[in-house]
């Protein structure tokens with residue numbers, strides 16, 4: 444897989460914690476790094492190759508070059524600086540900690556897992572080149588053999604063409620706390636660049652051979668960080684590339700590059716539309732579940748720490764973390780209509796409450812999800828549920844507070860970490876309130 448290329452957005456928004464890296468272009472102020480540095484010895488070669496690869500990319504993608512793209516080579520230290528700066532520009536330490544807490548509450552990362560440090564390590568390892576919409580520049584890592592990197596260049600220069608024609612900076616301005624939509628938009632951007640890259644490679648047997656060789660010899664290098672990443676981060680990292688390629692492939696099959704270009708006007712709105720392209724074609728829009736804080740009802744010292752949308756992709760990962768059955772987790776997450784989760788922290792250390800309100804296309808879809816989530820919960824907390832109406836409501840007493848999973852019509856509520864002082868009926872009333 445050639446997902447080891449960098450990209451304008453190495454980390455597409457994760458429905459879950461990576462929400463906060465959402466929409467971040469992997470480059471911050473690349474220019475600052477440039478000014479400080481002496482010209483990299485490989486820059487001349489990269490610039491020469493840029494002109495050639497850009498010309499061919501433009502021809503394949505059927506988008507004229509409106510401006511030449513400035514480019515150069517960067518050292519590992521420069522790329523690392525850029526990544527850190529960019530991460531800091533896009534998410535405050537508090538936001539990253541909140542994401543970390545959500546992931547931990549869902550049982551998807553170990554207790555000592557530190558998101559920020561981890562992301563920096565992972566992104567630095569994976570990046571091989573990047574295009575920066577803010578400065579409209581393209582950089583290639585200088586530790587990688589240039590010849591084998593032309594496909595990566597074709598990928599990155601597709602981003603340059605996307606930017607010249609569709610303005611990628613606007614994707615950074617998509618609403619916050621809508622990570623599912625943001626992840627879908629990034630699947631378009633990356634899928635487009637991946638499909639282009641494959642076409643670029645397929646044009647010549649020599650390129651196919653070079654690519655194979657680079658795959659066999661390990662390509663861009665280490666995957667140590669990637670391999671030890673929690674599954675949720677690993678799979679979300681590659682979502683825009685893998686599922687995005689499949690999606691763009693479908694759009695391309697239907698209407699060629701013209702239709703792919705049209706998707707920048709009509710962005711895919713959810714990971715559901717990416718996973719099921721027909722839902723994009725028929726414009727099945729997600730149901731917006733509004734954000735509403737219940738902090739005041741939780742008592743003194745409780746506050747909202749995080750809120751976002753998990754989406755079909757997020758629920759697939761949440762379920763499968765414990766069900767470990769790809770097929771049934773996928774099936775249970777299908778029929779997703781919309782959702783919103785809110786994470787609260789309380790006055791005492793360890794006070795963490797997570798509420799999720801999900802809506803489904805039909806009652807049957809809701810029931811399927813309800814049952815799967817209940818199964819997942821028994822495994823997550825290694826506890827058995829109780830409750831007088833097991834077909835629509837289950838309750839678990841756990842070391843981390845009460846857990847409720849309840850279906851009401853097409854809606855499924857999930858609350859984890861319920862303090863003893865809070866009555867379930869009150870909680871349900873608050874979450875189901877219309878305004």
Ligand SMILES: [Zn+2]
Pocket residue numbers: 449450451452598599602632633636
């Ligand atoms: Zn990319």
